[in-house]
Amino acid sequence: MIHIPFVGNPNTGKTALINAIAKSDLEVGNWPGVTIEKKEARFTYAGEKIALVDLPGAYTLSPYSLEEKITRNMLAEGKFEGIIDVIDTTNLRRNLYLTLELIDMQEPMVVALNMFDDFTKRGYELDTDKLQEILGISAIPTIASRGLGTQKLIDSAIATVKERTVPHIQPYQEHIEKEITFLMHAMPKTTLPPRLFAIHLLADDPYTLSLAKTLKQHDLIEKAVQARGRLEAHMQIPIKTIIAFLHMFNIHIESLSIAQKPNILQQKLKDQFILPLAAFSYLVFILLYIPCVSTMAAIKEELGMRWMLFETALLPFVAYGMSVLVYQLGSRFF
Amino acid sequence: MKLSELHPKQKAIIKSIGDIGELRDRLMDLGVLCGEPIQVVRIAPLGDPIEIRIGDEHLALRSDDAQNIEVEAISQLRQRERKGLS
Numbered sequence: 001m002i003h004i005p006f007v008g009n010p011n012t013g014k015t016a017l018i019n020a021i022a023k024s025d026l027e028v029g030n031w032p033g034v035t036i037e038k039k040e041a042r043f044t045y046a047g048e049k050i051a052l053v054d055l056p057g058a059y060t061l062s063p064y065s066l067e068e069k070i071t072r073n074m075l076a077e078g079k080f081e082g083i084i085d086v087i088d089t090t091n092l093r094r095n096l097y098l099t100l101e102l103i104d105m106q107e108p109m110v111v112a113l114n115m116f117d118d119f120t121k122r123g124y125e126l127d128t129d130k131l132q133e134i135l136g137i138s139a140i141p142t143i144a145s146r147g148l149g150t151q152k153l154i155d156s157a158i159a160t161v162k163e164r165t166v167p168h169i170q171p172y173q174e175h176i177e178k179e180i181t182f183l184m185h186a187m188p189k190t191t192l193p194p195r196l197f198a199i200h201l202l203a204d205d206p207y208t209l210s211l212a213k214t215l216k217q218h219d220l221i222e223k224a225v226q227a228r229g230r231l232e233a234h235m236q237i238p239i240k241t242i243i244a245f246l247h248m249f250n251i252h253i254e255s256l257s258i259a260q261k262p263n264i265l266q267q268k269l270k271d272q273f274i275l276p277l278a279a280f281s282y283l284v285f286i287l288l289y290i291p292c293v294s295t296m297a298a299i300k301e302e303l304g305m306r307w308m309l310f311e312t313a314l315l316p317f318v319a320y321g322m323s324v325l326v327y328q329l330g331s332r333f334f
Numbered sequence: 335m336k337l338s339e340l341h342p343k344q345k346a347i348i349k350s351i352g353d354i355g356e357l358r359d360r361l362m363d364l365g366v367l368c369g370e371p372i373q374v375v376r377i378a379p380l381g382d383p384i385e386i387r388i389g390d391e392h393l394a395l396r397s398d399d400a401q402n403i404e405v406e407a408i409s410q411l412r413q414r415e416r417k418g419l420s
Contacts, residue, residue, distance in 0.1 A: 059360075059363050059364060060363040062359065062363070064356060064363075090390075091390060091391070093365065093389055093390075094364065094389075097363065097365075240359060240362070241362065241367070241368070244359075244362040244363060244367060245367055247363075248365055248367060
């Protein structure tokens with residue numbers, strides 16, 4: 001039995017992907033926080049028994065909320081053969097934060113670039129080949145809601161598990177790397193991946209610390225405290241801040257041209273002009289700005305040519321005034 | 335200047351995050367980092383909570399917590415540059 005947990009930020013479509021792959025019927029919703037416990041969907045694929053493990057969404061492996069703890073605990077137990085990291089492609093930077101943490105686990109892993117249709121619809125492009133090259137693992141565009149890309153995802157997940165393809169380490173700053181290696185050498189064998197263990201010890205993660213305590217690794221804790229002291233003396237910034245920074249910016253989304261800015265004109269139009277209120281005030285303007293021909297004819301008949309010209313000249317100003325009024329008054333309420 | 339003192343649509347750079355306990359780590363995980371540009375999107379009718387934008391990310395913060403985040407408004411920065419103090 002191959003266990004594959006689905007890890008990712010909240011509301012990225014982990015459960016929807018599982019349902020699409022395993023034809024299961026787990027509860028999904030289009031808001032975050034639907035999955036609040038570990039669930040499994042089992043199926044047989046190409047003669048292989050597979051259990052897809054659905055986990056609550058997490059922003060990080062140093063948990064803040066209860067659901068994140070469930071996810072972290074499952075990963076810390078180490079009872080899986082490979083990970084599928086589900087990314088909301090429309091929000092790459094925040095999602096890559098967790099991906100970088102998962103990479104530190106050095107386990108076989110595949111990235112699912114979910115909501116890819118939404119991403120392209122917004123005018124972005126993604127160089128998936130380049131991303132795969134950087135990460136050293138496959139990154140597969142998927143659209144969970146329509147079940148696209150799922151076949152490719154599960155195929156490459158199984159291949160990755162069989163070949164044990166682990167992602168490339170995305171190195172931290174040189175001094176931090178030195179301390180990580182130093183701690184990894186002093187480490188006993190645990191279910192927790194050694195690199196992640198070392199980084200979490202450095203960052204003073206309470207769970208890892210208590211784990212080290214139960215393993216009676218007081219030596220190791222002492223070493224971590226010393227290493228943290230050395231780094232903070234050297235850099236003058238809390239180590240947790242540095243690591244958060246590197247998780248956020250280690251992959252240069254812009255400079256590696258992974259994402260391109262959307263069409264600026266289109267964006268401007270959307271931002272400033274085509275709002276329901278603007279459209280409505282434009283409608284008011286169009287309705288008023290020049291009287292219709294039959295009205296003009298009627299005015300000419302009844303009052304004469306001069307009145308008609310006066311009316312025609314006046315109305316655009318009235319129309320403009322009214323639409324300004326509608327827009328300004330409306331924007332107080334909407 | 336505190337984050338809670340900005341008015342809607344004003345942009346600022348984060349200077350430091352003060353003592354807000356565990357929330358500090360959480361905010362850092364969500365991208366609220368020193369030196370990052372931040373914008374107040376809107377403020378709820380009674381002044382709490384406030385919605386901020388950081389990158390493409392929208393977050394809602396209690397104004398108590400926003401008080402502990404030190405920022406520098408972009409207009410302030412420009413003024414200082416003009417005076418040559420920056």
